[in-house]
Amino acid sequence: xxxxxxxxxxxxxxxxxxxxxxxxxxxxxxxxxxxxxxxxxxxxxxxxxxxxxxxxxxxxxxxxxxxxxxxxxxxxxxxxxxxxxxxxxxxxxxxxxxxxxxxxxxxxxxxxxxxxxxxxxxxxxxxxxxxxxxxxxxxxxxxxxxxxxxxxxxxxxxxxxxxxxxxxxxxxxxxxxxxxxxxxxxxxxxxxxxxxxxxxxxxxxxxxxxxxxxxxxxxxxxxxxxxxxxxxxxxxxxxxxxxxxxxxxxxxxxxxxxxxxxxxxxxxxxxxxxxxxxxxxxxxxxxxxxxxxxxxxxxxxxxxxxxxxxxxxxxxxxxxxxxxxxxxxxxxxxxxxxxxxxxxxxxxxxxxxxxxxxxxxxxxxxxxxxxxxxxxxxxxxxxxxxxxxxxxxxxxxxxxxxxxxxxxxxxxxxxxxxxxxxxxxxxxxxxxxxxxxxxxxxxxxxxxxxxxxxxxxxxxxxxxxxxxxxxxxxxxxxxxxxxxxxxxxxxxxxxxxxxxxxxxxxxxxxxxxxxxxxxxxxxxxxxxxxxxxxxxxxxxxxxxxxxxxxxxxxxxxxxxxxxxxxxxxxxxxxxxxxxxxxxxxxxxxxxxxxxxxxxxxxxxxxxxxxxxxxxxxxxxxxxxxxxxxxxxxxxxxxxxxxxxxxxxxxxxxxxxxxxxxxxxxxxxxxxxxxxxxxxxxxxxxxxxxx
Numbered sequence: 001x002x003x004x005x006x007x008x009x010x011x012x013x014x015x016x017x018x019x020x021x022x023x024x025x026x027x028x029x030x031x032x033x034x035x036x037x038x039x040x041x042x043x044x045x046x047x048x049x050x051x052x053x054x055x056x057x058x059x060x061x062x063x064x065x066x067x068x069x070x071x072x073x074x075x076x077x078x079x080x081x082x083x084x085x086x087x088x089x090x091x092x093x094x095x096x097x098x099x100x101x102x103x104x105x106x107x108x109x110x111x112x113x114x115x116x117x118x119x120x121x122x123x124x125x126x127x128x129x130x131x132x133x134x135x136x137x138x139x140x141x142x143x144x145x146x147x148x149x150x151x152x153x154x155x156x157x158x159x160x161x162x163x164x165x166x167x168x169x170x171x172x173x174x175x176x177x178x179x180x181x182x183x184x185x186x187x188x189x190x191x192x193x194x195x196x197x198x199x200x201x202x203x204x205x206x207x208x209x210x211x212x213x214x215x216x217x218x219x220x221x222x223x224x225x226x227x228x229x230x231x232x233x234x235x236x237x238x239x240x241x242x243x244x245x246x247x248x249x250x251x252x253x254x255x256x257x258x259x260x261x262x263x264x265x266x267x268x269x270x271x272x273x274x275x276x277x278x279x280x281x282x283x284x285x286x287x288x289x290x291x292x293x294x295x296x297x298x299x300x301x302x303x304x305x306x307x308x309x310x311x312x313x314x315x316x317x318x319x320x321x322x323x324x325x326x327x328x329x330x331x332x333x334x335x336x337x338x339x340x341x342x343x344x345x346x347x348x349x350x351x352x353x354x355x356x357x358x359x360x361x362x363x364x365x366x367x368x369x370x371x372x373x374x375x376x377x378x379x380x381x382x383x384x385x386x387x388x389x390x391x392x393x394x395x396x397x398x399x400x401x402x403x404x405x406x407x408x409x410x411x412x413x414x415x416x417x418x419x420x421x422x423x424x425x426x427x428x429x430x431x432x433x434x435x436x437x438x439x440x441x442x443x444x445x446x447x448x449x450x451x452x453x454x455x456x457x458x459x460x461x462x463x464x465x466x467x468x469x470x471x472x473x474x475x476x477x478x479x480x481x482x483x484x485x486x487x488x489x490x491x492x493x494x495x496x497x498x499x500x501x502x503x504x505x506x507x508x509x510x511x512x513x514x515x516x517x518x519x520x521x522x523x524x525x526x527x528x529x530x531x532x533x534x535x536x537x538x539x540x541x542x543x544x545x546x547x548x549x550x551x552x553x554x555x556x557x558x559x560x561x562x563x564x565x566x567x568x569x570x571x572x573x574x575x576x577x578x579x580x581x582x583x584x585x586x587x588x589x590x591x592x593x594x595x596x597x598x599x600x601x602x603x604x605x606x607x608x609x610x611x612x613x614x615x616x617x618x619x620x621x622x623x624x625x626x627x628x629x630x631x632x633x634x635x636x637x638x639x640x641x642x643x644x645x646x647x648x649x650x651x652x653x654x655x656x657x658x659x660x661x662x663x664x665x666x667x668x669x670x671x672x673x674x675x676x677x678x679x680x681x682x683x684x685x686x687x688x689x690x
Contacts, residue, residue, distance in 0.1 A: 018282055018293075025307060026274040032314045033270050034359045035263070045243045054231040060252035061221040065244055069220060074143075076214050081148040081157055082139070082207040084129065084200040088151065091126025091199060095119050098195045106190060114190065117182055121173055122195060130164045132198040150203065169196045225249070273358060281306065281351045289344055291657075297452045301339065305332040306348055310355040317359045324360055325369075325405075325430040328437040329353060330397050333374040334381055334390075338445075339454040342378050349374040369404040376400040390442050398435035402428060455563040460508040463566065470515055470560045480526030481517045484622065485510060491673050492618040495666045496611060506611040509569030512562060513615060516553025516570065520545060526626075539586040543579040543600045550574060550602055572612045573619050575652040576604035606652045613656045614666060617644050621670050631678035637671045644670075 063069075102115045129149050131139075139147070139160055147163065148155045164172065173192045176182040225231065225245060232242050285293050285302075292298045309329055316322050332352055336345035353370045357363040380393035405427055445456055462468075466475065475482040489510035496503035521527040523534065523545050534542045553570040583600040607613040620643045628635055644667050647653065653663075 021303075022275065022278045022282060025278055025303065026271060029274050029307065029310055029314075029355060030267060030270045032311055034314055034318050035266055035270075045238055045240060047238055049232050049234060049236050049238055049242075053233045054246070054249075056225045056227055056229045056231055056249065058227045060225055060249060062223040062225060062245055063248040063251060064220060064222045065240070068222075069218075073218055076218055077143075078145070080144065080211060080214050081146050082144065083148045083150055083155070083203040083210065084131070084135075085203050086129050086149050086151045087199040087201065088127070090197070091123060094126065094195045094197070095122045098122060098192075101195075102190070110186060110190065113181065114186065118173065118187070118190065118192065125164050125169045125172060125196075126199055128162065128164060129158070129200045130166060130169050130196065130198045131200050133165050133167070135198075135200075135202060136160075136163070136165045147200075149200065150206075163200070166193075166196050166198065270358065274355060277351050277354055278306075281348065284347050285344075289341075292340070292344070297454075298340070301448075301452045301454070302336070302344070302348055305335060306352050306355075309352050313356040314359055323427060323430040324356070324366065325401075325427050326434055326437070328434055328441060329356070329370050330373050330377040330438055331441050333377045334393070334438070334441070335445075335448065337378050337381055338456050339448075339452070345378055346374060365405070365408045368408075369401050372404050373397045373401045391439065394435050394438045397438065398432060401431045401434070405431065449563075453564050455505075455565045457504050459563065460504045463562070464504075464508050464511060466511075470518075470556060470562075471511060473518060474515055478517050478521035478524070478527050480528075481514050481521060481524060484526050485512075485514055487677070488513070488615070488618050488622050491622055491670060492611075492614050494673050495614045495618060495669045498665050498669045499610065499614070499662050501610045501614060505565065506569075506614050509566055509573075509611065510615055510618065512553075512557070512566050513569050513573040513619065514549065514553065515556050516549035516551065518556065519549070519552040524549075539582040539589075540599045543582040543586075546579045546582070547600075547602055568608075569612060569615055571603075572605060572607045573615050574602040574604075575606040575616060575647075577602055577647075577650065577652065606655055608655050610656060610658045610662065613653050613658050616647065616652065617666055618670065620644075620647065621674070625674050625678070628678075631675075633671070633675055636674045636678070640667050640670050640674070 064072075099115060099119060102110070102118075106114075131147075144160065146157055146159045148157050149163075150156075170193050173196070174184055174187040176184060176187065225248070231245055231249065232238070236242070238246070292302070309327060309332065312327055313324055316324055316327065329349070329352070333345040333349040336348055350371060353367055353374070356370075357367050360366040376396050377393055380396040381389060445458065448454065449456060449459060466472065471482070474485070489507045492510045493503045493507040495501075496506045517524050517527070523542075525532075534545075537545075550571060550573075554567055557567045557570055578597065578600045579602070580600075583595075583597075586600070587595060607616050621640050624639055624643055625631075625636065628639060644663060648663060
């Protein structure tokens with residue numbers, strides 16, 4: 001027996017299926033990978049060039065530096081004047097509307113001189129032009145100093161300060177320089193704002209044409225690189241000039257379509273890269289955890305967590321909208337650590353990150369940050385039995401990611417600059433947001449458990465609560481069985497801890513393994529109080545009643561929606577053993593009769609995990625220990641050895657990943673725990689009255 005079963009006789013069909021799965025996964029990833037003539041290079045001004053010699057494959061122009069181009073563009077934009085069409089008819093309409101309003105509403109209270117005065121001013125502002133507030137604000141923000149006002153294809157350039165807005169037009173109407181004849185209070189009373197509205201309309205077509213003409217005057221290039229020219233060599237410092245040439249080369253390559261040979265070469269390299277990584281992952285499982293390959297749901301979970309983050313990363317890189325540091329990659333090690341084991345979690349995380357790194361720039365920093373974060377997640381999250389454990393793990397992961405990124409920043413700044421403004425603060429913000437997303441991931445545990453039929457430690461802890469309905473019923477209706485289950489849970493958990501098995505799993509399984517006795521609790525000795533109902537039954541009937549608690553337990557587990565992993569403990573805690581008391585009684589009284597052993601045999605199956613084997617040993621030993629006449633180390637040790645050795649000889653652990661050393665350790669722990677439970681108390685002396 002070995003700790004992990006290795007399925008060496010994999011059929012040819014199995015190899016074909018695995019090969020097809022690898023090819024299909026690789027094809028999917030390559031299909032969504034970013035492609036083009038862009039080069040995934042990491043270089044900064046002042047740093048040494050860490051790649052090989054770069055030779056220009058074709059001619060390309062050298063772009064001007066951004067700051068130079070921006071200065072020239074700003075200078076040319078001083079000539080730009082957006083064109084607005086002046087609507088003169090609107091002015092005439094508004095003047096006539098005001099005069100009608102004055103004659104009807106204001107003539108009785110307002111001197112007639114105001115009518116001509118306001119009409120004259122309305123003519124002036126409408127002939128000059130009124131811009132909407134939004135247009136005026138946009139021109140100011142764009143630092144445009146003037147506009148061209150067009151009247152019947154005749155243009156007139158005006159400074160922005162000379163053009164009215166609805167607000168400035170109203171202020172002009174109610175402000176007077178002749179305060180003797182015209183008072184501001186009377187002008188304000190005339191409700192002049194209702195006669196002020198924009199009459200300048202933006203002419204987009206003509207304005208864009210003018211803008212394009214100015215743009216054509218902008219020279220964006222400062223020279224040219226010829227095909228075959230050396231751009232930079234390994235170890236050379238990236239100066240401002242070389243940085244600009246390298247940037248120009250990348251822009252040129254991105255703007256030109258790949259040739260067929262280039263596309264084939266790039267896709268071939270990507271496909272080979274992905275195939276190598278996925279093959280390494282499958283070889284790892286085949287070599288060390290082949291048992292996982294026999295479980296479809298486990299394979300599906302691993303495949304999902306391996307592939308989903310590369311696909312998300314490819315989408316983010318293509319969009320260039322978000323940072324890859326926002327993606328919660330540590331979900332992979334966290335979930336696989338909770339549902340499977342640490343080694344599987346880390347190896348899968350490594351492969352997933354390497355699949356992502358092919359399109360991330362700079363790849364080195366990304367790989368280091370994410371792998372360190374994954375290690376910290378695994379170290380910081382042992383079982384996830386409490387919410388506080390996830391919170392602590394997320395804090396550690398976030399802190400580790402921030403520190404790793406800071407290390408790279410300090411290394412870069414030590415070469416280029418140590419000014420605080422040169423630090424990449426945006427990445428720190430994305431890493432902090434990543435931590436929040438990891439916390440939210442706790443909500444996904446329940447759907448993951450339901451879909452993939454896994455059971456987390458959090459669920460096991462919740463099931464261990466004795467206030468759960470089925471356990472509460474067990475304590476009330478079958479108190480002896482409840483106490484037996486509690487003792488078995490303690491014994492099994494102690495053994496599991498000694499063997500490095502899942503103690504919380506075996507503890508929870510032990511609490512539920514005998515719930516089938518709820519159907520007829522009085523037929524089990526631990527719940528009897530003097531009278532034994534088996535006295536009036538045949539041995540076969542009694543055996544059938546005792547054996548039925550397995551089937552009844554599975555029915556109750558289905559009724560109370562217990563996880564599959566708990567149902568397996570119910571089914572396997574007796575394996576295919578016999579109800580020996582009634583079997584031996586029957587055989588002794590009927591030595592000449594043929595016995596159908598099926599009447600006395602539990603339906604099984606036998607244990608298939610180390611946790612199920614531990615429960616089988618603890619259950620049998622605890623039940624038998626109650627019948628010992630005395631509790632000494634020799635008697636308890638002999639009982640434990642007899643029961644466990646018998647189970648081994650009967651082959652109940654043949655399908656278990658448990659070693660003989662594990663069994664020896666389990667026997668020693670069971671003996672020690674039973675000695676502690678049944679220790680002899682000293683008798684207290686009586687006080688001598690004399």
